[in-house]
Amino acid sequence: MTPLVSLLRDPLTLIFIGLSLAFTFMNGFHDSSNIVAPMISSRALPPQIALAWTALAEFSGPFIFGVAVATTIGADIVSADKITMWVLIAALLGAIFWDLFTWWIGIPSSSSHALVGGTIGAVSIGAGLETIHYGGLEKILLALFISPLIGFGVGYLLVMLIYFLARGASPRINKQLKHWQILTALLLGWSHGTNDGQKTMGLMALGLLNAHYLTTFSVPLWVVIINALAIASGTFSGGWRLIRTLGGKFYKIRPIHGFAVEMTSALVILSASLFGGPVSTTQVVGTAIMGVGASERFSKVRWHVARDIALTWILTIPVTALVAALAYLALGWVFSF
DSSP states (O other): OHHHHHHHHHHHHHHHHHHHHHHHHHHHHHHHHHHHHHHHHSSSSOOOHHHHHHHHHHHHHHHHOOOOHHHHHHHBBOGGGGHHHHHHHHHHHHHHHHHHHHHHTOOOOOOOHHHHHHHHHHHHHOGGGBOOOOOHHHHHHHHHHHHHHHHHHHHHHHHHHHHHHHHHHHHTTTHHHHHHHHHHHHHHHHHHHHHHHHHHHHHHHHHHTTTTTEEEEEEEEHHHHHHHHHHHHHHHHHOOHHHHHHSSSSOOOOHHHHHHHHHHHHHHHHHHHHTTOOOOOOHHHHHHHHHHHHHHHHGOOHHHHHHHHHHHHHHHHHHHHHHHHHHHHHHHHTTTO
């Protein structure tokens, strides 16, 4: 029996793959706001065209820039031989719950933090703390928490540089910046597909290794394809509640802001992806928006909105860890394992 036929006859693994794709779809749906909000708010492209353009970029990202992030997520957090498929399913349930909850209340949150928190919670209960690779976890958390600060700083400096280079320019430069946003949006879509799309690829490869469909950790091409399709489909669906939050609640975004935010975010996320560092697109774009606005006038940014989003970011890992742990206990009670 071929591995594919065997996989199709394995209900538990199929449920795991289905949940993985559901999370990837939610990731695209949830994080589409991060990429298209600056472009839509500055009127660089109409909403549906912006979403379609971004979805195409996200699909192609993993094929262009490789799968280094997937290896970090799948091989560097836990020992594959010490966990079960139920642990991975509980981790995904915790992450999906948080994405749905924060989408419903219209607060941007990090799908990356949600997946890491869910994995920590489920693994701690289902396999024990000794199963976690703390060196790999430290690398991931460092990338997640430092990247927003870099996004703020680069956005702050970049918009000042643009104003310096464009001094004396006529208002027609805004039209040129709108055109350039199409390119920066492509770069940002590539970066999101490369970084966020790979996180579930890594977890899925870990599950396939655990279920003995792989002999060594690797990311099969079909896993890359179905995850790329899932994140692109989620992006095209568009999370409008979050687009409104990122696109207008901080301050009124003009073409110069949109261009600077997209360029900053693409540079930070693509750089991290090439080194295998998983980062949060939500956090990088959100802090880039804050940095760009603050460079013009500190009071320009509605900091109470930033405070609410920061609180959500802080809560994400502990809440998803708790939900995933409870999900694992509930699954164990229902299915008697």
